[in-house]
Amino acid sequence: MSLRIVHYNDPILRKKGARLTAFDADVAQLVADMLATMRAAAGIGLAAQQIGRALQLCVIDLREVEPDFKWELDGARPPLDLIMPLALANPEITVARGTDSYLYEEGCLSFPSIRGDIERPDAITVKFHDERGVPHVLSCDGLFARCIQHEADHLNGVLFIDRMKKPVRASVDDAVKALAKATREAAKPTLSP
Numbered sequence: 098m099s100l101r102i103v104h105y106n107d108p109i110l111r112k113k114g115a116r117l118t119a120f121d122a123d124v125a126q127l128v129a130d131m132l133a134t135m136r137a138a139a140g141i142g143l144a145a146q147q148i149g150r151a152l153q154l155c156v157i158d159l160r161e162v163e164p165d166f167k168w169e170l171d172g173a174r175p176p177l178d179l180i181m182p183l184a185l186a187n188p189e190i191t192v193a194r195g196t197d198s199y200l201y202e203e204g205c206l207s208f209p210s211i212r213g214d215i216e217r218p219d220a221i222t223v224k225f226h227d228e229r230g231v232p233h234v235l236s237c238d239g240l241f242a243r244c245i246q247h248e249a250d251h252l253n254g255v256l257f258i259d260r261m262k263k264p265v266r267a268s269v270d271d272a273v274k275a276l277a278k279a280t281r282e283a284a285k286p287t288l289s290p
Contacts, residue, residue: 100134100148102206106277107284110207111254112151114144117186120230124154128184128228131156140206142244144251147207155248158182159241166239185225188249193220193236201243205257211272213265215257217246 103109117124127150135143141159145152159166160181170180196219204212220238223245227233237245247257258266258273 098130098133099137100130102134102138102143103147103149104207104209104276104280104283105256105258105273106280107149107207109149109151110146110251110256112146113254114146114151114153114252116153117226120186120226120228124186125228127154128156131184132158132182135206138206142248143206144248146251146254153187153252154184155188155252156182156184157241157244157248159244162240166237166241168235168237168241170235171233184228185223185245185248186228186230188223188225188245188252190246190249191222191224192218193222193238196220196238201240203243203247203257205247207251207256208258208273208276211258211269211276213257213261213269215243215247215260215265216262217243217260221245223249 131143131145131148134148135156135158141162142155142157144155158181160177164177168174198216198218200214200216202212203215219242221242222234222236224232224234250256250260258269
């Protein structure tokens with residue numbers, strides 16, 4: 098089932114997610130719904146906050162992009178089709194020692210049509226649990242690492258506009274303000290006659 102994606106300036110986007118401690122049928126259904134929502138919006142990642150839930154849970158699916166990145170899951174390099182889509186609960190990210198940071202244009206489903214350059218480390222290791230509660234360790238770089246970092250930021254109430262350098266943020270500021278106003282207007286209760 099496709100869910101409603103929360104747009105900026107909804108307060109839920111600034112909430113740090115609660116850790117998942119139970120991995121049951123409800124979590125499995127939430128992951129399935131998040132994946133359906135992400136696909137319907139043509140996204141590659143979606144965090145629980147973006148569908149109105151303050152949880153440490155996100156989903157990623159990079160099967161439709163050019164795989165110009167490397168990855169290793171639990172000490173092996175399985176084909177991307179075998180590990181995607183990927184649900185990450187309670188992710189803990191470590192930046193790879195000696196990695197460089199790169200600028201890359203990012204977008205966000207909670208900021209429709211707003212894009213901007215963000216600097217992020219190129220290589221990371223992330224410890225997480227899948228939707229069944231199984232622990233994993235994933236090392237990756239490039240777009241895979243960037244996508245995980247973007248979604249993990251959401252889980253901690255950090256938005257990609259927070260990571261923009263001042264000139265980039267200034268270039269999208271009018272669009273961000275218009276989106277915040279539209280979100281406020283949509284949240285106002287309607288009065289029936």
